[in-house]
Amino acid sequence: MRRLYVEVANGGFGPRGSVLGVPDAPGPRLGTDIVECHELFTAAPRRLVPAGAVWLCDWGSTIWSLTDCRDPAGPMWVWDPVAPGEVPGAPLVPQHLTLAEWLTAWLDGSYGEGFSPSALRHG
Numbered sequence: 197m198r199r200l201y202v203e204v205a206n207g208g209f210g211p212r213g214s215v216l217g218v219p220d221a222p223g224p225r226l227g228t229d230i231v232e233c234h235e236l237f238t239a240a241p242r243r244l245v246p247a248g249a250v251w252l253c254d255w256g257s258t259i260w261s262l263t264d265c266r267d268p269a270g271p272m273w274v275w276d277p278v279a280p281g282e283v284p285g286a287p288l289v290p291q292h293l294t295l296a297e298w299l300t301a302w303l304d305g306s307y308g309e310g311f312s313p314s315a316l317r318h319g
Contacts, residue, residue: 197250197295210299211261211307214254233294245288249273256311262288263295270295274316291316 200215207217207229212289215229233251237244245251248266255261260275271294277287293301301307 197263197270200287200299210253210257211302211311212253215252216254243276245273249288251275255316257313259313259316261298261316263292264299276314276316289316 200209200292201218205217207215210213215239216228216233219231221230230250230252237251238247238249245262246264246266249262249264251260252263253261258275258277262273262275272291273285274289274291276289291298
């Protein structure tokens with residue numbers, strides 16, 4: 197992930213241009229940064245996801261893409277607390293993609309115009 201922020205941009209890329217930036221990095225600051233999100237949603241006692249999960253991309257409507265930094269492949273997860281049919285209290289769903297695959301899907305146009313974030317629930 198570090199290479200993305202150093203070699204690509206400080207956020208503002210990815211699906212809908214909504215990958216969060218990091219604080220105090222060169223480039224424009226685009227709203228909430230990745231550290232603020234982590235502190236808000238991951239700090240105890242309100243821990244919403246396992247340690248190592250990083251809030252990466254806000255799709256809107258409470259749907260987020262996260263990556264698990266404990267694994268070098270960076271497995272992707274979807275956070276959707278209002279997903280119909282999901283088990284209550286279990287809003288974190290594996291997307292069955294690595295971070296590299298997720299970014300490749302974005303570059304290939306999979307998350308383009310007409311894409312519905314609700315489709316992420318089904319990995």
